[in-house]
Amino acid sequence: MLRNVSVQLMTRILVVPIFAGLLQGSVGAITALPSTVSFSPTTPESAGTVSVALSWQITGGSSTKTWNITVAASSGTLTNCTTIPASAIQVICTASSVSGGGTGACGGSFPLSTTPQQFAGGQQATGTANYSVNVTYQFTDAWKYQATGAPTCQLTLSYLVTQN
Amino acid sequence: MRNRLLGAAAIALLPSLAFSFQFFGSQNQSLTVQPAPDGALSVPSSASLTSAGTLFQPFTGNLLINYDVRTTPSGSASMTIQAASDFSPAGGPSVASGNLTYTCGAASLGTACVGATTVSTSSQTAVVNVGSGVCTGGGGACSSTSPNTVQMNFVLTDNPSFRTGTYSANLTLSISAL
DSSP states (O other), X not given: OHHHHHHHHHHHHHHHHHHHHHTSOEEOOOEEESSEEEOOOBBTTBOEEEEEXXXXXXXXXXXXXXXXXXXXXXXXXXXXXXXXXGGGEEEEEEEEEESTTOOOEEOOOEEOOSSOEEEEEEEOOSEEEEEEEEEEEEEOOOTTSOOOOSSOEEXXXXXXXXEO | OHHHHHHXXXXXXHHHHHHHHXXXXXXXXXXXXXXXXXXXXXXXXXXXXXXXXXXXXXXXEEEEEEEEEEOOTTOOEEEEEEEEEEEESTTSOOTTTTOEEEEEOOOSSSEEOOSOEEOOSSSOEEEEEEOXXXXXXXXXXXXXXXXXXXXXXXXXXXXXXSOXXXXXXXXXXXXXXX
16 A cells, blocks of 8 residues: 555656656757868968857757857877877857847857867756857967868867756 | 574665666766877078188078877888978079088987988978977877977088078978878
């Protein structure tokens, strides 16, 4: 008899997060342009920069909720160039905007790492809205990095948009 | 009793599924970097050649060169010197006549010139040669110091036919890397 009471109580508690979740919006596919962040051949005397435009849509957003976007590197060093750490690449958010009354703001710049780091965030717009963030990647070259022929040094960037 | 427990388990799974697929968006993007072969050097703006005071003994002087360099796995680099202009005014020593020679001290990266080399006004001559896959500073495949250094030791012939006076010539040091 005691076991039956316990089960009913558990059911009530679990129903709450289900409905809370359904009230939140959904994040559409993130578009990142260009598809590859490709630095022109660099030298230690000049840092290379590449700008990236990120955009996505949130459906069923709420002005009482926030959004944020993070970026992380797939590994601590670049493939084919293990002497170059991911941290040689600086992430600089330059602009953030949300259509339909939401807000977007850039965070400070930081060196890329395998730990997801937030570079923009803000308040969601109500309903369906377009979100965009511009970010610049700056590679600080150094004499201690070996020059490469082919293949080039590579890394995969992982973006994650979350809403709370 | 068994059925009720299974029902509770099924409900418990739903929130995690909902949060995984509805509230996140993710995207991957490739990033490529291509560090190019490169070289840079710095030298004092001038170097004086002096004589010990004994008549017609050569004039000598040193030039310390700082340089950074890196090459591709199949590349190389070379530092060279060439006279951009001969000694002036006329009537004194002449680079074109082979009066100016140099030797090299040890290079901290690469192989320095061996023996005496005559400076030319028409062609570049080697100071340091660097092999493939090297870089500057940081150790490992790179040199342990940055910048690297090499010293050039110049010798200028003195000759009774030269008029007395002060003479100057312009030398150009270059470094190229592949």
